[in-house]
Amino acid sequence: MIVRQEIKPLLEQPPLGEEVTVMGWVRAWRGNRFMVLNDGSGAENLQVVVDQDKFSEETLRQIGFHTCVSVRGQLTESQGSGQSVEVMADRLEILGGNDLSSYPLQPKKQTMAFLRDNAQFRMRTNTFSSVFRVRHGVAYAVNKYFHDRGYYYLHTPIITGNDAEGAGEMFRVSTLDPVNPPQNEDGSVDYDQDFFGKATNLTVSGQLQAEIGALALGKVYTFGPTFRAENSNTSRQAEFWMIEPEIAFADLDNDMNLAEDFVKYLINFCLEHYQDDLEFLDQRIQDTEKNMRAADRRPMGLVDTLKFVVANDFARVTYTEALDILLRSKTYKKGKFEFPLEWGTDLQAEHERYLVEKHFERPVIVRDYPKDIKAFYMRQNDDGKTVAAMDVLFPYIGEVIGGSQREEREDRLRQRMQEMDVHTDELAWYLQLRTFGGCPHAGFGLGFERIVQFITGMGNIRDVIPFPRAPRLADF
RNA sequence: GCCUCAGUAGCUCAGUUGGUUAGAGCGGCGGACUGUUAAUCCGUAGGUCAAAGGUUCGAGCCCUUUCUGAGGCGCCA
Numbered sequence: 001m002i003v004r005q006e007i008k009p010l011l012e013q014p015p016l017g018e019e020v021t022v023m024g025w026v027r028a029w030r031g032n033r034f035m036v037l038n039d040g041s042g043a044e045n046l047q048v049v050v051d052q053d054k055f056s057e058e059t060l061r062q063i064g065f066h067t068c069v070s071v072r073g074q075l076t077e078s079q080g081s082g083q084s085v086e087v088m089a090d091r092l093e094i095l096g097g098n099d100l101s102s103y104p105l106q107p108k109k110q111t112m113a114f115l116r117d118n119a120q121f122r123m124r125t126n127t128f129s130s131v132f133r134v135r136h137g138v139a140y141a142v143n144k145y146f147h148d149r150g151y152y153y154l155h156t157p158i159i160t161g162n163d164a165e166g167a168g169e170m171f172r173v174s175t176l177d178p179v180n181p182p183q184n185e186d187g188s189v190d191y192d193q194d195f196f197g198k199a200t201n202l203t204v205s206g207q208l209q210a211e212i213g214a215l216a217l218g219k220v221y222t223f224g225p226t227f228r229a230e231n232s233n234t235s236r237q238a239e240f241w242m243i244e245p246e247i248a249f250a251d252l253d254n255d256m257n258l259a260e261d262f263v264k265y266l267i268n269f270c271l272e273h274y275q276d277d278l279e280f281l282d283q284r285i286q287d288t289e290k291n292m293r294a295a296d297r298r299p300m301g302l303v304d305t306l307k308f309v310v311a312n313d314f315a316r317v318t319y320t321e322a323l324d325i326l327l328r329s330k331t332y333k334k335g336k337f338e339f340p341l342e343w344g345t346d347l348q349a350e351h352e353r354y355l356v357e358k359h360f361e362r363p364v365i366v367r368d369y370p371k372d373i374k375a376f377y378m379r380q381n382d383d384g385k386t387v388a389a390m391d392v393l394f395p396y397i398g399e400v401i402g403g404s405q406r407e408e409r410e411d412r413l414r415q416r417m418q419e420m421d422v423h424t425d426e427l428a429w430y431l432q433l434r435t436f437g438g439c440p441h442a443g444f445g446l447g448f449e450r451i452v453q454f455i456t457g458m459g460n461i462r463d464v465i466p467f468p469r470a471p472r473l474a475d476f
Numbered sequence: 477g478c479c480u481c482a483g484u485a486g487c488u489c490a491g492u493u494g495g496u497u498a499g500a501g502c503g504g505c506g507g508a509c510u511g512u513u514a515a516u517c518c519g520u521a522g523g524u525c526a527a528a529g530g531u532u533c534g535a536g537c538c539c540u541u542u543c544u545g546a547g548g549c550g551c552c553a
Binding site for chain 1: 477486487488502503504505509510511512513514515516544545546547548549550551552553
């Protein structure tokens, strides 16, 4: 059995004078004497002091960038100023040598694009190991938040026969011969002969199934991968994780309160448990922004931004109020908005950014959108024009949550489905949730990598996903 | 899918109005160095200038197409 101590706890409560065994990857090798070691347990490194007389030339020659080593020695107070403690190596074993003449990574700044191409190694860098530790922390906090509050984690299907809301292009799932699929008389593919006896696809949302759970278990959430086959060249991913709570006996106000409390909890959890990583990422952003024009820099550092978000109430406005704010804005009066502002059309990214970054200067929840730009299942308001929908808008990343109170009145839901050409026969089970013991209920979807992106401050969403999936990108 | 910008050594970049043999730093390799903090110092190798085609006496530089990347937009979470 291998026995070793992890570096993070060792640095938190250093057992000075004791013999320790640590294993990790060399981050730097200086002066034939100082080895900087990281084992992934945290953002901080451990310095190992190597006395050349104690080890063979063969062993010493193998030490280099990202060599994997095992070290045993006494933990002592450091004589140098860059660290408080260090290990005086007595035993040194090379666990995995590293051929530096062909190793792609270097101990210096490299572009995100280059590291993305070398995803098998990028997690060994400070930036990516911090990002993925935080990503884990957010995932854990999601489950902890809901569990502690009596929600049940409901696994909704990955393969499904229905398109939740026409949310996007879907990936087909089929075992039929792609060259010569069985055909109907009219030449269309005969999916009766397919594995499931019908056309199926990867899920675009678990919401409709989550509603089944909510109307029995009271409070549920799904947290799993979703898939959209849209051809996009920026932030949109083909595979991403979504968190979708669904709660019975709740209206839009309950929904908004949950959304705000939940997001703040996730951020707080990271501030509390991943302080080192967030401080490193904060410093990284400041270094990158040094060469930028002041106008392009963040108004606040990363950690300060996170603290600000949890300390202040989100602004809440209706769609109609938001439109009035935009129409009264100087930006609009000077004709600086590219897209028109007209009641009934969706807010564009530039409008959302104005509300969040210029007008309110904090996260904003916009509610009661025109019914024609929202999905069929959203509850119709009494004005006949709007639905009980809400979007949570964040600085830098835009919409992070979209949610609604669901239409629980069967006749209204059926009428809306017909108006919007949603097949009532395929969703008969969904309508039955209203016919038989329905109740007011609500929920939302939160893009997991978007909130991770916000918390880590990473500029490109692909850099918070271990193995991103996008058009022409399916390596690993 | 649309728009803008970019692609030069393993990496990060410079390369003048088109003009001889393509430049640096880092990294690699060889050497020096027992208190370094992106260690430092000396030496050295390394390039079909993204690909294809075109203009020209002559193209890294100009033109066309394709591929790749970055940023923005659309759409969304």
